[in-house]
Amino acid sequence: MILFRNIPIIQLPFLFLVVLLLDGCWDRVEINDVALITAVGIDKKDDETIEVSAQVYTPKTAGEKMGAESGGGGTGQTFMRSAKGVALADSISGLQSKLPRKVFWGQTDVYIIGEELAKNDIRDHLDFIMRDQGPREHAFVFICKGNAKDVVELLPPLERNSAEVLREMAKSHTGLKVTALDLALMLSDETGAAALPWIEILPPEPGKNKKQTIASMKGTAVFKKNKMIGRIDEKMTPEVLWLTNKMTSGVITITPKESKGIVSFNLIRSHTELIPQVTDGKWRMTVKIEANYKVIQNTTNLSLSKEKFMKIVEKDLSEEIENRVKKTLSLVQKKMNADIFDFAGAFHRGFPKEWIxxxxxxxxxxPQIELKIEAKTKVIRTGLVDEGATRTEKEVRKK
Structure with missing residues (x-):
């Protein structure tokens, strides 16, 4: 009774009752009994049918050999199973009937939507992901060229499966990073506009199987009223990140007006602010961008340790960013008329009466909003050398 020395006698019966009610791990599921869904591809088959392709990973048990369909690394087997249905829930149910193990969604990294389905209403399919307790709402969403099934069944040479490849690409900030929850919030917004990463399958290495490759980010898919209406190419996608305040890394190269050669900069940090204005019935938006950079290459003869030349390249860098952002804004505003940058939200917060x-x-x-782009850049690091790393003292311009 030493354990119960400090417990009042009157409470002991309740303590024993609680112990009797504990059932232990009665509902536990062994890892050998589950099929881990790592990626889900959704394609349109016809006007009434969709096809769901699940990338399944089964952990390797003791004495079990690696499956022939496995990808790069890992201690298990990766393969694909598909099922058709009139809805996503219906297809998932059919998928379970093709697997001897219980489907487990806790490891799902990505949802991939095929091009044809993206051009139709995707809202109803997203409803299942957000409503059911199984699918992960924080998994990343991608739109792919062609069929999502082709991406799901890829066997990348380095990673365990294509889901890991896309997950790491999303985390690397080379393009947009959008989760199922993010997409649901964008589609439920008053404008119904959304931007999602666009991926394409890269050609395999010579002599390799056509499946032994990866899908890579190649731009941005633009949605309006739940349908894909267009695409922004890979070169203009960084400007989408600028305008959505999601730019965290990236290299930009300029040719200074004062010298031949180029200067390349790597982003350290940035911030974008949308400043709305409504006067005399005119709607205006100022996009203010502030960014800090470091120099990673300089092939000019300018000595960037001198304030005069540093101000020149900073001015040229700011102008380059402004021109790129203007070009992207013009495409989205004038040609697509899709508010993927949430200008509506900025006006709603700043001018609620006018917005209503x-x-x-x-x-x-x-499409009629007057735009003003203001970029202010600051180069805070010039690298390991202040002068030209491969130029003589006489070649470097200091005045």
Whole structure:
């Protein structure tokens, strides 16, 4: 009774009752009994049917050999199973009937939507992901060229499966990073506009199987009213990150007006602010970008240790960013008329009365908004050398 020395006698019966009610791990599921879904591809088959392709990973048990369909690394087997249905829930149910192990969604990294399905209404399929307790709402969403099934069944040479490849690409900030929850919030917004990463399958290495390759980010898919209406190419995608305040890394190269050669910069940090204004019935938006950079290459003869030349390259860098952002904004605003940068939210917060009066006519207002881009850059590091690393003292311009 030493364990119960400090417990009042009157409480002991309740303590024993609690112990009797503990059932232990009665509902535990052994890892050998589950099929881990790492990626899900969704394709349109016809007007009434979709096809779900699941990338399944089964952990390797003691004495079990590696499956022939496995990808790069890992201690298990990766393979694909597909099922058709009239809805995503229906297809998932059919998928379970093709697997001897219980489907487990806790390791799902990515959802991939095929091009044809993306051009139709994707909202109903997203409803299942957000409503059911199985699918992960924080898994990343991608739109792919062609069929999602082709991406799911890839066997990358380095990673365990294609889900790991896409997950790491999303985390590396080379393109947009959008989760199922992010997408649901964008589609439920008043404008119904969304931007998602666009991926394409790269050609395999010579002599390799066509499946032994990866899918890579190649731009941005633009959605309006739950349908994909267009695409922004890979070169203009960094500007989408600028405008959504999601730019965290990236290299930009300029040719200074004062010298031949180029200067390349790597982003350290940045911040983008949307400043709305409504005066005399005119809607204006100022996009303010502030960014700090470091120099990673300089083939000019300019000595960037001198304030005069540093100000020159900073001015040229700011102008380059402004021109790129203007070009992307023009495409999205004038040609696509899709508010993927949430200008509506900025006006709603800044001018709620004006917004309430005109929100039903946003499609007419958005293309007419007057834009002003202000980029302010600061180079805070010049690298390990102040002067030209491969130039003589006489070649470096200091005045």
């Amino acid at each position: 009066k005109t929100k039903d006519h946003w499609d007419e207002i958005f």
